[in-house]
Each structure stands twice: as structure tokens, then as C-alpha cells.
Amino acid sequence: MAYSSQKIISIALILVIAIPSSLGRRERSETETDLRDLCSETRKPKQCRKIIKSQFSIFEETDSRSVAGAVIDLAVAKADEIHDKLNQLYQDSGDDKLKEKYISCSKNYNDAHRNLDLAKRNLDSNDYQNIPVQVDDTLEELKSCRHEFRKDSFDPAHIRNRNKEFGVYVDIVKVAADRLLRENDRRR
Numbered sequence: 001m002a003y004s005s006q007k008i009i010s011i012a013l014i015l016v017i018a019i020p021s022s023l024g025r026r027e028r029s030e031t032e033t034d035l036r037d038l039c040s041e042t043r044k045p046k047q048c049r050k051i052i053k054s055q056f057s058i059f060e061e062t063d064s065r066s067v068a069g070a071v072i073d074l075a076v077a078k079a080d081e082i083h084d085k086l087n088q089l090y091q092d093s094g095d096d097k098l099k100e101k102y103i104s105c106s107k108n109y110n111d112a113h114r115n116l117d118l119a120k121r122n123l124d125s126n127d128y129q130n131i132p133v134q135v136d137d138t139l140e141e142l143k144s145c146r147h148e149f150r151k152d153s154f155d156p157a158h159i160r161n162r163n164k165e166f167g168v169y170v171d172i173v174k175v176a177a178d179r180l181l182r183e184n185d186r187r188r
Helices: 002-040 045-054 064-092 096-124 128-148 159-187
Strands: none
Touching: 002 045, 002 064, 002 159, 045 159, 064 096, 064 159, 096 128, 096 159, 128 159
């Protein structure tokens, strides 16, 4: 009799442990699928998936609004990182031409951060229609910095590569914002 009840308790414990963990895997799989779909709409899906995968934990919710907020936050963080690097390069450089380029791009990234903050405020206030305007303004700031470091330009700090990387982040924001707008339009 004791053997039988131990067996039943063991089976019950296995079920209690196994069932919730398998359910959790399904949710993660759905989240991964939603985010993979988002990345497939970007111009650089492979880089998008790499970015998303490295920050997967912030995507607790995969509704369009939550995803847009999360990717805006990621883009703001990347803009800040590059902005700080440009400011450091400006301070450390002894080359006046490079210093001009670094400070010009630093201003571009400061403005990009501001535009993304405005996009986030628009998201938070359910003013989705203005988010694409802020994203386009961010892309213009990125374009201005890219112009400073065009192909034939001396670029010892590889700012072109940082601009390309930030461009992927902004592209993800653009796709997420477009998805949010389409979903919002369908609800009307």
C-alpha cells in the first residue's frame, strides 16, 4: 500500500513539474515566432534577429504596442551608446577635421534620441499617427551623420559601422510602428 501511494505521489510531482514548463515553452515559442515575423519585415532580418535574441527578456508581451515600446527603448539605448562614444572620440581626438565630424554626428545622435523619445511619448499617449514622423526624423539625423563619414572619408573609429548598426535598430522601430498603425487601423 505504501509503495502504491509513493508511486502516485511521484507521478503527481512529475506532472506538476512537467506541465507548467511545457506551457512556458509554448509561450516562448509564440513570442519567438512573433518577433521573427517582425524581423522578416525589416531590411536586415538576420541582424534584427540577432538584436532581438540578445534582448529577448524585454519582450514579455508581444502585442504590437508593447513590442513597439520595447524596440524604441532598444533604439534609444543604442543612440545613447553611440552618442557617448562620439563625445569621447571628440574629446580624445587631436585631429580638428575629425573633431568636427564627431561633434556634428554627436548632435545628430542627440537629436535622434530626442525624436525616439517623442515617438515613445506618442506611443504612451496612444497618438500612433505621429510615430512615423519621429522615426523619419530619426532617419534624417542618421543620414546626416552618414554624410559626415561617407566612403572616401577617414574613419578610424568606424563610425560608418556604428551608423549601419543604429540604422538596423531604427528600421526595427519603423516596422514595429507600421505594424502598430495597421493593427490600429483594422480596429477602427
